[in-house]
Amino acid sequence: xxxxxxxxxxxxxxxxxxxxxxxxxxxxxxxxxxxxxxxxxxxxxxxxxxxxxxxxxxxxxxxxxxxxxxxxxxxxxxxxxxxxxxxxxxxxxxxxxxxxxxxxxxxxxxxxxxxxxxxxxxxxxxxxxxxxxxxxxxxxxxxxxxxxxxxxxxxxxxxxxxxxxxxxxxxxxxxxxxxxxxxxxxxxxxxxxxxxxxxxxxxxxxxxxxxxxxxxxxxxxxxxxxxxxxxxxxxxxxxxxxxxxxxxxxxxxxxxxxxxxxxxxxxxxxxxxxxxxxxxxxxxxxxxxxxxxxxxxxxxxxxxxxxxxxxxxxxxxxxxxxxxxxxxxxxxxxxxxxxxxxxxxxxxxxxxxxxxxxxxxxxxxxxxxxxxxxxxxxxxxxxxxxxxxxxxxxxxxxxxxxxxxxxxxxxxxxxxxxxxxxxxxxxxxxxxxxxxxxxxxxxxxxxxxxxxxxxxxxxxxxxxxxxxx
Amino acid sequence: xxxxxxxxxxxxxxxxxxxxxxxxxxxxxxxxxxxxxxxxxxxxxxxxxxxxxxxxxxxxxxxxxxxxxxxxxxxxxxxxxxxxxxxxxxxxxxxxxxxxxxxxxxxxxxxxxxxxxxxxxxxxxxxxxxxxxxxxxxxxxxxxxxxxxxxxxxxxxxxxxxxxxxxxxxxxxxxxxxxxxxxxxxxxxxxxxxxxxxxxxxxxxxxxxxxxxxxxxxxxxxxxxxxxxxxxxxxxxxxxxxxxxxxxxxxxxxxxxxxxxxxxx
Numbered sequence: 114x115x116x117x118x119x120x121x122x123x124x125x126x127x128x129x130x131x132x133x134x135x136x137x138x139x140x141x142x143x144x145x146x147x148x149x150x151x152x153x154x155x156x157x158x159x160x161x162x163x164x165x166x167x168x169x170x171x172x173x174x175x176x177x178x179x180x181x182x183x184x185x186x187x188x189x190x191x192x193x194x195x196x197x198x199x200x201x202x203x204x205x206x207x208x209x210x211x212x213x214x215x216x217x218x219x220x221x222x223x224x225x226x227x228x229x230x231x232x233x234x235x236x237x238x239x240x241x242x243x244x245x246x247x248x249x250x251x252x253x254x255x256x257x258x259x260x261x262x263x264x265x266x267x268x269x270x271x272x273x274x275x276x277x278x279x280x281x282x283x284x285x286x287x288x289x290x291x292x293x294x295x296x297x298x299x300x301x302x303x304x305x306x307x308x309x310x311x312x313x314x315x316x317x318x319x320x321x322x323x324x325x326x327x328x329x330x331x332x333x334x335x336x337x338x339x340x341x342x343x344x345x346x347x348x349x350x351x352x353x354x355x356x357x358x359x360x361x362x363x364x365x366x367x368x369x370x371x372x373x374x375x376x377x378x379x380x381x382x383x384x385x386x387x388x389x390x391x392x393x394x395x396x397x398x399x400x401x402x403x404x405x406x407x408x409x410x411x412x413x414x415x416x417x418x419x420x421x422x423x424x425x426x427x428x429x430x431x432x433x434x435x436x437x438x439x440x441x442x443x444x445x446x447x448x449x450x451x452x453x454x455x456x457x458x459x460x461x462x463x464x465x466x467x468x469x470x471x472x473x474x475x476x477x478x479x480x481x482x483x484x485x486x487x488x489x490x491x492x493x494x495x496x497x498x499x500x501x502x503x504x505x506x507x508x509x510x511x512x513x514x515x516x517x518x519x520x521x522x523x524x525x526x527x528x529x530x531x532x533x534x535x536x537x538x539x540x541x542x543x544x545x546x547x548x549x550x551x552x553x554x555x556x557x558x559x560x561x562x563x564x565x566x567x568x569x570x571x572x573x574x575x576x577x578x579x580x581x582x
Numbered sequence: 583x584x585x586x587x588x589x590x591x592x593x594x595x596x597x598x599x600x601x602x603x604x605x606x607x608x609x610x611x612x613x614x615x616x617x618x619x620x621x622x623x624x625x626x627x628x629x630x631x632x633x634x635x636x637x638x639x640x641x642x643x644x645x646x647x648x649x650x651x652x653x654x655x656x657x658x659x660x661x662x663x664x665x666x667x668x669x670x671x672x673x674x675x676x677x678x679x680x681x682x683x684x685x686x687x688x689x690x691x692x693x694x695x696x697x698x699x700x701x702x703x704x705x706x707x708x709x710x711x712x713x714x715x716x717x718x719x720x721x722x723x724x725x726x727x728x729x730x731x732x733x734x735x736x737x738x739x740x741x742x743x744x745x746x747x748x749x750x751x752x753x754x755x756x757x758x759x760x761x762x763x764x765x766x767x768x769x770x771x772x773x774x775x776x777x778x779x780x781x782x783x784x785x786x787x788x789x790x791x792x793x794x795x796x797x798x799x800x801x802x803x804x805x806x807x808x809x810x811x812x813x814x815x816x817x818x819x820x821x822x823x824x825x826x827x828x829x830x831x832x833x834x835x836x837x838x839x840x841x842x843x844x845x846x847x
Contacts, residue, residue: 530681533643536665537675538691538747539698548694552685552730 129352169284169294199241266302281364300330321350336371365393397423405432418447421455436469445474465501600651611811627808672754689727737764762796774799794826
């Protein structure tokens with residue numbers, strides 16, 4: 114094979130196109146008190162939220178950069194260069210006709226309206242800092258389900274938001290949570306009333322268009338007692354030579370007996386720094402599942418967390434990460450068992466190729482009174498070549514003697530023998546490798562709705578093209 | 583039980599003075615072997631004599647390097663073909679230790695293999711019917727179709743799946759690497775039955791084994807004794823019986839007769 118960068122071949126990023134910048138307003142570069150006040154004023158926020166933002170800004174400034182993950186890239190972030198708020202349109206549409214043509218065309222290219230027609234109960238589409246399109250099926254709205262962008266949520270449900278906002282992830286949780294708390298815009302507010310089961314998924318789609326842009330969406334999902342919901346998010350951005358920053362905060366609260374599944378298929382372009390904080394609280398008999406697919410980005414640092422605070426609460430984190438040339442996926446999971454008979458399962462799978470680096474970073478903590486807690490952690494890494502890298506940083510803090518803990522970690526290389534076996538059945542080398550990779554992620558893919566499973570397989574095939582010659 | 587061998591027909595496989603090894607070590611030291619259409623050859627020998635290496639070299643395993651000699655398959659230079667091309671040209675290897683490919687369901691693997699080897703897609707319904715018949719033929723339960731390829735399979739299950747692939751892919755020449763090892767008598771009968779039906783359907787076979795018992799079910803036309811990297815004796819089915827009663831020791835080559843390097847290499 115010619116010595117070309119594989120990403121110059123067919124495996125290039127398909128969503129890397131950019132629209133002309135037609136934004137109606139943006140703040141100046143950098144973040145200070147004036148910019149924060151400006152964002153809050155544009156949104157007409159109550160004073161408590163402005164104070165929340167200003168406190169968070171102070172925390173962001175005081176807080177040092179994390180000393181783990183990828184220090185080199187983190188230390189290279191120039192926070193003064195970033196534009197923190199970009200308003201792409203004057204108002205939000207509830208039909209696609211109301212969305213400005215250029216932006217609508219983008220979402221058409223990404224297949225969002227089509228997906229909405231086919232299999233979604235509601236859609237939120239965020240472009241830069243604001244949600245430009247939002248819809249929910251009447252039937253679901255009639256059941257009392259609230260599905261809004263976060264800004265509208267704050268306006269229309271101020272008491273609920275004030276009560277829960279920032280309670281799962283406080284603004285001083287980490288530097289990027291502080292940054293988000295100061296500059297947040299957009300995201301989703303979702304409330305599912307007691308006993309309501311939303312049977313088909315709701316989806317949010319996040320698109321960054323501008324270069325040097327920071328997207329700081331903020332999501333709060335509340336599933337009341339005995340309810341259930343499946344929320345899916347997807348993300349893409351154009352390919353630029355300079356980095357864009359995506360620092361979301363996602364808070365989930367599953368009340369007694371509720372169930373939340375949160376699925377992410379992230380496919381950022383290779384210039385996005387994806388530094389996201391995601392955490393859930395699961396009360397008595399509640400279930401929270403994070404299904405997290407990490408493709409793309411230059412650096413992802415993301416560790417979906419679940420705090421099991423009620424007896425018999427269950428948590429599951431199922432993730433895959435694909436690290437190609439020049440990419441570092443530092444992903445993992447965090448589960449705190451703070452009540453008896455709680456159960457957690459962590460399954461993390463990573464694939465590295467072309468010198469990509471995938472790390473699993475995990476923490477499982479069992480409190481002294483979490484009797485009968487069950488923990489199962491499984492991390493599998495698949496290396497496609499010698500130049501690629503996989504690291505595992507598992508931490509277990511078990512303070513309860515009768516907890517049952519299982520931990521397994523494997524690192525495998527796509528073996529000559531596997532490839533030989535498949536080729537001896539007529540597959541080409543490329544087909545054989547892809548078959549092995551698809552088999553490796555099968556436990557993840559089978560948890561996805563069919564349409565997303567097909568899409569993920571397609572993305573993996575694109576990532577893999579040109580990997581062997 | 584076996585199909586008619588075509589005496590005097592053009593050979594399917596011609597191996598001439600084949601030398602090969604791995605990691606600087608020479609294992610095959612001048613193998614000669616000619617297989618004609620419909621023939622069943624048994625290659626017998628002790629563990630470690632290089633018989634499995636021969637099947638892997640013929641299939642093109644990248645761990646082995648050919649150091650000398652030539653191999654023609656259906657008139658083409660086999661050594662210039664890659665593994666995929668060999669499979670598509672009609673060569674098949676039933677592995678002694680098939681590897682697991684977790685997450686890949688047996689049925690989708692078989693369909694992909696069938697498509698790859700035959701060069702055309704088999705309609706889903708036709709494929710299901712073919713698969714069900716082949717499963718029944720080899721005493722494999724239907725639930726097998728959704729299990730992951732060789733993942734957690736018993737030795738017997740793996741061997742059945744290898745023979746199932748032999749039946750489905752209908753190669754011109756099948757190399758069977760100790761397909762009889764590790765099987766109880768019932769499994770051996772089932773597996774042998776599958777092999778015999780392939781032979782009846784016209785598949786030529788090179789069967790590598792160190793037991794005589796499979797030869798009760800699959801009658802070879804030619805038996806070769808493999809010792810220290812080459813064939814030291816060739817005979818009919820009676821040679822296998824002789825090996826069974828006398829063992830291999832009487833065939834050991836006198837010291838110093840093994841050549842020191844590939845001829846002409």
